[in-house]
Amino acid sequence: MFNIYCPYCEEHREEEEFHPSGQAHLARPADADACTDKEWGDFLYFRKNPRGLHQELWQHTAGCRKFFNITRDTVSYQILETYKVGQSPQVKLPEVKLEEPRHG
Amino acid sequence: MEKILVSDQYAPDSLSERAEFGDINVPVVETALQHVNLRQVATRTGSGHGVSFSELPVTGLLVLRARSERAALQSALQTTVNIKLPDTLQSEVSVSSGSHKSVYCIRWVAPDEWMLSCPAQDAFDIETRLRSSLGGNSVAIVNVTGGYSVLQLSGQHANDVLKKSTVYDVHPQNFSVGKVVNTTFAKAQVMLRCVSNDEYELIVRRSFADYVWHWIQVASKEYGLSVSRS
Numbered sequence: 176m177f178n179i180y181c182p183y184c185e186e187h188r189e190e191e192e193f194h195p196s197g198q199a200h201l202a203r204p205a206d207a208d209a210c211t212d213k214e215w216g217d218f219l220y221f222r223k224n225p226r227g228l229h230q231e232l233w234q235h236t237a238g239c240r241k242f243f244n245i246t247r248d249t250v251s252y253q254i255l256e257t258y259k260v261g262q263s264p265q266v267k268l269p270e271v272k273l274e275e276p277r278h279g
Numbered sequence: 280m281e282k283i284l285v286s287d288q289y290a291p292d293s294l295s296e297r298a299e300f301g302d303i304n305v306p307v308v309e310t311a312l313q314h315v316n317l318r319q320v321a322t323r324t325g326s327g328h329g330v331s332f333s334e335l336p337v338t339g340l341l342v343l344r345a346r347s348e349r350a351a352l353q354s355a356l357q358t359t360v361n362i363k364l365p366d367t368l369q370s371e372v373s374v375s376s377g378s379h380k381s382v383y384c385i386r387w388v389a390p391d392e393w394m395l396s397c398p399a400q401d402a403f404d405i406e407t408r409l410r411s412s413l414g415g416n417s418v419a420i421v422n423v424t425g426g427y428s429v430l431q432l433s434g435q436h437a438n439d440v441l442k443k444s445t446v447y448d449v450h451p452q453n454f455s456v457g458k459v460v461n462t463t464f465a466k467a468q469v470m471l472r473c474v475s476n477d478e479y480e481l482i483v484r485r486s487f488a489d490y491v492w493h494w495i496q497v498a499s500k501e502y503g504l505s506v507s508r509s
Contacts, residue, residue: 183389183390184460185367186368188446188447188462189446189447191446192446192462192463237462237463238460238461239392239461240389240461241390
């Protein structure tokens with residue numbers, strides 16, 4: 176068990192009160208009608224699964240029920256920062272060259 | 280909804296008032312633990328135990344939500360029930376100065392959400408007055424009286440029962456008088472408020488009231504549980 180800092184309740188709370196909601200900062204294609212199938216498919220289905228730093232969306236489900244973001248290390252489980260939706264992360268993620276996802 | 284009749288298990292005679300209305304269509308509101316007959320249980324258990332439990336009579340609960348129009352809600356609350364919006368994780372209590380002293384309590388739920396409690400009979404009236412005082416401001420007011428049960432735990436070992444039941448740190452140093460947290464209680468969700476030293480208020484979803492009541496019976500067994508009439 177570990178404690179997570181909720182930026183809305185402004186204190187550390189038990190992990191049990193939270194629920195993860197996957198990768199953060201998913202940008203919906205600006206013009207959904209004009210984008211390619213690949214762009215739309217990437218937005219809908221393809222998610223990062225890094226070994227190391229990851230930005231995730233979490234919800235304080237049993238508390239204030241607000242969504243917020245966490246920068247977390249998926250290897251050590253260390254939480255580097257939590258920040259409100261709409262704010263920018265302070266911790267920069269390392270550049271990772273991703274393999275082109277397969278389609279079809 | 281102007282006319283409701285609140286059944287009070289601690290004063291079962293109140294149900295006979297129903298006849299005075301002469302209208303069987305008047306809805307009767309019962310608490311979630313009405314069927315447990317806590318009043319009878321209370322006469323069996325006596326007092327002087329480590330933990331004391333009670334279910335409050337039906338309490339009016341209003342959920343208030345406002346984002347940018349927070350100031351408008353603040354002034355509407357001030358004029359209606361003379362209460363101010365609490366800080367993060369805090370609550371505010373006010374007592375009306377009229378002939379019958381009504382207690383109002385507002386709790387912080389989220390940055391844009393609060394829960395106001397009042398006597399059940401006043402809930403509709405307060406809701407109406409808040410609305411007229413708010414005018415065209417976009418503030419949401421929802422009456423959730425029927426959705427929750429308000430329980431109270433007190434006594435020298437009440438804190439120990441909470442320690443067994445919730446993941447939140449309820450040490451008085453961290454959970455001081457007036458503080459409100461939404462957290463888990465066993466496997467249920469609870470809005471937990473520290474009313475005074477060794478006195479806690481639990482607002483649970485109505486459907487979880489039985490579960491919480493059973494849990495409290497088991498969790499407080501080692502300290503001795505007494506049921507009190509609120």
